[in-house]
Amino acid sequence: MALPSTMKALVCAEPGQPMELQTVPTPLPTHGSVVIKVLAASVDPALRHILSGTFFTFPKNLVPGSRAIGRIAAVGPDTTSLAEGQLVTIEPFIRARDDPDVQILWGTFDGPTSASKKFMADNWSVASYAEYCRAPLENCYALNENVLCRELGYSYEDLLSLSKQIVAYGGFRGINLQAGETVIVSPATGMFSGAAVQVAVAMGARVIAYSRNTDGIPQLPGVVTVVNTGDAEKDTAALKQFGPVDAYLDISPAQAANSNHFRSAIMAVRPYGRVSLMGVIPRDIPVSYAHVAWNNLTIRGQYMYERQDMRSLIKLAETGKLPLGVDVTGRFTLEEHEKAVDVSREAATFVHSIPPADGRL
Incomplete structure (x- = not known):
């Protein structure tokens, strides 16, 4: 599908500053990545604390957000197993391919080392609080839409439970x-x-x-x-x-x-x-x-998880044995991000939201 030249996104100019809705360039796929149209994203109840910079650090002009469900919009030249239109979950624990000890939490934390901070700033500073995002191939997992959404009846927001x-x-x-x-x-x-x-x-x-x-x-x-x-x-x-x-x-x-x-x-x-x-x-x-x-x-x-764990969890969810979506508490537009954070904080759980092409989150 043809990507628009620009998109709406929430941008945090620097730690301690509020998010602002801006029009920014739409990311393009590169080797080792795909561009995803975001269908659902989670709002962390601790988001304001995260963006304050008092505990987590992150680069300037960050587009926050990490846990997301989306549809592949464009693929890089070396993509072999994912295709345009596929439903995927994006997991935020990103590791450098040439040094897995360089680790970041996409949209949240640029890690403790100079190498990890550069890795995030140069490559992965646009996360899921946007209409589109670019993510590493190895962090995108295909979902069986027929089983999860049609047979089991889960919505896109429900599927975000996998990320917790x-x-x-x-x-x-x-x-x-x-x-x-x-x-x-x-x-x-x-x-x-x-x-x-x-x-x-x-x-x-x-x-x-x-x-x-x-x-x-x-x-x-x-x-x-x-x-x-x-x-x-x-x-x-x-x-x-x-x-x-x-x-x-x-x-x-x-x-x-x-x-x-x-x-x-x-x-x-x-x-x-x-x-x-x-x-x-x-x-x-x-x-x-x-x-x-x-x-x-x-x-x-134990810090986070391994790639095979994610594949195994998805298979478990597809059996119907693992309940998803029991805590979906709201849906908000990008313009309503402050309200979304307030609701998420009061509920002490993730608020799930949807961003289609009109800028909704």
Whole structure:
């Protein structure tokens, strides 16, 4: 399809500045990339904090946004498996082809090194809060539109759930979670932790959802709840009441840095059990050295996920076993981006939105 010469996009001139709706050149496909017409994008409840520059850094004149569903609009000369018109999900964890240690989060964070910052500024500074975007071939995954949208009845917004669920799925795959095992998920009511509960159940695991507030925990078969009381020993006993615990996935936000739940959950894991740490805690956590050593526990740090994890998750969704779209809370135009962020922040979850050719987001 012929690409328009210009498009509408939300631009953040520099960290700390608000997004502004602008008319900018439409990106063109290059070797190793495709151009995508954005059909649905997610609004992160922490977007204002992200764009403040106090935690994440990013280049000037950034078009934010990361998680998106779209349709291939133009392909590069070396594209072999994707074609114009195909429905795809774009995942934001981009790695340099010649050095996978150079990593960025598309539309959000240019990484900690000078190489990663240059990589994003020179190549990937236009993300999904626009009518079109350019993305690396390896970050675009074809979706079976007939199965997901027609047979299972999912909308484009529903499919955005995959972009949250993949984070937890990568953590579970990293510790080799198996069907029939029991896993603690803590916390269990946030954007990513709530998705972790859904993913673990779809993988055939039994879930102990351990959280301060149990009201927002997904109500699914195979899920039991334990309230985080702040009393480490009491909570450990409560977690153990359901029998041997095989694994623990932690996906805590920075605000949980002073919580005792890390210790409670780790102390509840059986000998030879596994722990995955995926959160953003900025300080050390209390862990019993003796308990870990004497019980042969494996503690693994996990940053995001691998490419094969994304392919596997899509296959799981196509079986109908993985629920999608349970938290779609709104649709907004590009002009309504401030309202979209407000709604997303109040709901403490992603707001999903659609940007067709008239500039809607």
